[in-house]
Amino acid sequence: MGRYSGNAASIEALIRPTQVHRDVYIDDEVFDLEMKHLFANTWVFVGHDSQVPNKGDYFATEIGRQPVLMARHTDGDVYVMHNRCPHKGTKIVIDREGNTGKFFRCPYHAWSFKTDGCLLAIPLKKGYKDTGLEDSEAARGLAPVGAVKNYRGFIFARLNPEGPGFDEFFGDSLSSLDNMIDRSPEGRLEVAGPPLRYMHQCNWKMLVENQTDTCHPMVAHESSAGTAVKLWESLDKPEGTTKPMAMEVIAPFMSPYEFFEDMGIRTWPNGHGHTGVHHSIHSDYSAVPGYFDQMVEAHGEERAKAILGENRHNTVYFPNIMIKGPIQQLRIFIPLAANKTLVESYIYRLVGAPDMLLQRTAMYNRLINAPTSVVGHDDLEMYERAQEGLHSDGLEWVNVQRLYAEGEDMDETAVENGTTERQMRNQFHAWKKYMTMTMGAAQ
Amino acid sequence: MSFPSRDELIDFVYEEARMIDDGRFDEWLDLWTEDGYYWMPLDYKQEDPHLVTSLLYEDEFLRKLRVERLKGERTFSQKPKSRCHHVLSRPFVDEMDREKGLFVTHTPFHYVETRLDEQFLLAATARHELVLVGEELKIRLKRVDLLNSDAAFGNIQLFL
Ligand code: FES
Numbered sequence A: 001m002g003r004y005s006g007n008a009a010s011i012e013a014l015i016r017p018t019q020v021h022r023d024v025y026i027d028d029e030v031f032d033l034e035m036k037h038l039f040a041n042t043w044v045f046v047g048h049d050s051q052v053p054n055k056g057d058y059f060a061t062e063i064g065r066q067p068v069l070m071a072r073h074t075d076g077d078v079y080v081m082h083n084r085c086p087h088k089g090t091k092i093v094i095d096r097e098g099n100t101g102k103f104f105r106c107p108y109h110a111w112s113f114k115t116d117g118c119l120l121a122i123p124l125k126k127g128y129k130d131t132g133l134e135d136s137e138a139a140r141g142l143a144p145v146g147a148v149k150n151y152r153g154f155i156f157a158r159l160n161p162e163g164p165g166f167d168e169f170f171g172d173s174l175s176s177l178d179n180m181i182d183r184s185p186e187g188r189l190e191v192a193g194p195p196l197r198y199m200h201q202c203n204w205k206m207l208v209e210n211q212t213d214t215c216h217p218m219v220a221h222e223s224s225a226g227t228a229v230k231l232w233e234s235l236d237k238p239e240g241t242t243k244p245m246a247m248e249v250i251a252p253f254m255s256p257y258e259f260f261e262d263m264g265i266r267t268w269p270n271g272h273g274h275t276g277v278h279h280s281i282h283s284d285y286s287a288v289p290g291y292f293d294q295m296v297e298a299h300g301e302e303r304a305k306a307i308l309g310e311n312r313h314n315t316v317y318f319p320n321i322m323i324k325g326p327i328q329q330l331r332i333f334i335p336l337a338a339n340k341t342l343v344e345s346y347i348y349r350l351v352g353a354p355d356m357l358l359q360r361t362a363m364y365n366r367l368i369n370a371p372t373s374v375v376g377h378d379d380l381e382m383y384e385r386a387q388e389g390l391h392s393d394g395l396e397w398v399n400v401q402r403l404y405a406e407g408e409d410m411d412e413t414a415v416e417n418g419t420t421e422r423q424m425r426n427q428f429h430a431w432k433k434y435m436t437m438t439m440g441a442a443q
Numbered sequence B: 001m002s003f004p005s006r007d008e009l010i011d012f013v014y015e016e017a018r019m020i021d022d023g024r025f026d027e028w029l030d031l032w033t034e035d036g037y038y039w040m041p042l043d044y045k046q047e048d049p050h051l052v053t054s055l056l057y058e059d060e061f062l063r064k065l066r067v068e069r070l071k072g073e074r075t076f077s078q079k080p081k082s083r084c085h086h087v088l089s090r091p092f093v094d095e096m097d098r099e100k101g102l103f104v105t106h107t108p109f110h111y112v113e114t115r116l117d118e119q120f121l122l123a124a125t126a127r128h129e130l131v132l133v134g135e136e137l138k139i140r141l142k143r144v145d146l147l148n149s150d151a152a153f154g155n156i157q158l159f160l
């Protein structure tokens, strides 16, 4: 046992009002504790129910480091269970998705389980007669996670059976998910194709923080977005030429500081928050013919305008996803080690809306989130340099002080200047809470 | 050139790879038709570049942007610069449609990219759709299918 296990005070000491200790990013023991506590006490995104449209469909993923699978059961509901045979531990499925029919069958000794995880049958069952198997945990089948919520198609799970309720945990932050879903004339999203998968040699929290880091685009992305703007100007197109879609997507990254200051940041309790309260880099996309009329038809004019008038930029759902409502994207930052994070970037179709919207979304994904993306290259370079730099003993603390105000209360929702680092502080406030919730005092 | 011979098509594919490995990116840009696309699908046997994500689907503007960015003073992910290396197996000539002026090759290859102490290897197949523009062969579509396109990658910064 190291310095931090079972020692809530030592974890709390890593977070100061305007600074965090580098061990939150680089220490292996802290990382293990995150997996054990933080990712067990919070509601973590698992998948979208359109990934398992039919009975027997499954999707395998991780919550923190825990292998889980989500499956559509015969009752039509989506269940989330540990991907581990109760007999001898074999993973039940190892492909990312598929259809298992009416039941899962373990490939090792053929124990079988219903698609809600309950034990269905064991071959040569008589071998367990009078052994008391029915009282063992193995007889209960695939272990369920602590709690599951299907929120309008988005499946979240909490590993621990006890903990904050879903509504309590997310509160008003669900308005961002609502807005993304309401943009479909039918109020429904569908995942569109497989996600981009991008490996980062850095801590997962750097990525989460970067989602509301509004002072980096015009600097770190000068190489990509800045070059795009210059290149477009150099082409000297006649006045009024419509900008290509790619320019609409990439140029706003070069907006000046004032643009980001004015866009605003909202923070909610429990570590959630978003940039783009008033406007965002997604505000000025050209209208897609026919779409507004569909929305008016579906929702009425006033409501359609209200839905489309929200242009929230990045919404962070603590601990490890970000969504972009206006372009229907979700990125999940999957922690693999203190210095290793897998980023998966999904896009969704607005069911009933014109294809052009999905086309823009797919373009955004490959231009910004791909391992082959110039914008992605800019960001990853910064994260990896930071991960290395933090090993310097010159300083031990990371500064998150921008627009700090004494006595900040993270249990209050707040709207502030869009360049504040309050959302990062908000995340660390929640981090401390959910890390120590099940840790107990020093031993 | 009236119509390219088989050998000329094959030489073109080799020469393109060599330009990339030599870092002659401006010359590389001239190999394309104005409406040409450089496509790297994300999914095995993907047919649609528009409504699902690809790794790359780059028109002339985006190809230029990439090349300009590589030269940039503040392109920190290229400080120091990456280098790359193609090993091509002999291209198959799949189509020589003189009527349409369309020539298609299929080239399995290995690609190595390096920067600092890191080096990685990708196995891929390129499909070139070449057309004649005046006397010159140009790329109308280059589709690169990675053998492991569904795997997680770090930065891939140059051109396959
Ligand atoms: S390990 Fe699964 S049935 Fe034995």
Ligand SMILES: [Fe+2]
Residues within 6 Å of the ligand: A210, A216, A217, A220, A221, A379
């Ligand atoms: Fe960025």
